[in-house]
Amino acid sequence: MSQYPPPGQYPPPPGYPPPGGQYPGQPAYWQESPKGKGLAITALVLGILAVLSFWTLVGGYLFGAFALIFGLVALAKTRSGRAGGAGMAITGVILGVLGLIGAIVVTIIGYSFFVDSGGKDFFDCVNRAGSDQSKIEQCERDWNQRLEDKFSITLTPAPTP
Known part of the structure; x- marks a missing residue:
């Protein structure tokens, strides 16, 4: 009888994981893939631009409307789990609405001044x-x-x- 084990696979020494990297009964390692935040970032940037340029009217209306649209789409995607960045999307929506409100106020004041001045x-x-x-x-x-x-x-x- 030989004192050496038979040729073939040897069991791993104690403390080392078995072949395949898992111990029996241990769940497989799983990593969630990162979710896209592009729409939320776009909504946030457009919302910031809308607030900064509401007095130009075109900036307020254009950037505000697009921030609102992109923000709502991003929120729908985050709620369904297909995207991330819910906080940025909400902030973009809020800033877009503020930009739109500012542009509307400037339009009303400007028009009333225009009419009052003849x-x-x-x-x-x-x-x-x-x-x-x-x-x-x-x-x-x-x-x-x-x-x-x-x-x-x-x-x-x-x-x-």
């Missing part, structure tokens, strides 16, 4: 004047005078003798 009357006068340059210039003089009277300012300096 801008609507000026455009009506120019439309009635058609292509008659002297009538258009008269409309402009009337509007300038109205602004000067209303706000106590001088738009065109008086000629100096």
Whole structure:
């Protein structure tokens, strides 16, 4: 009888994992794949741009609307488990809504200032004047005078003798 074990596979020494890397009864190692956050990041960036540029109107409306859309899509994907970044998506939605609200407020204030200063009357006068340059210039003089009277300012300096 030989004192050496028979040729073939030897059992692993105690304390080492068996071939395959697992001990019997141990669950397999599992790692969740990272979830995409692209839509949430896009919503956040667009929301920040909307808040920073709401006073330009185009920035507020355009960036705000897209931030809202991308944020809502990202939220739907995070709730279904297909994407990550729920916090960024929510922040993007909130900032997008704030940008839209800011743009709407600026539009309302600007339009009311335009109407109060006679801008609507000026455009009506120019439309009635058609292509008659002297009538258009008269409309402009009337509007300038109205602004000067209303706000106590001088738009065109008086000629100096």
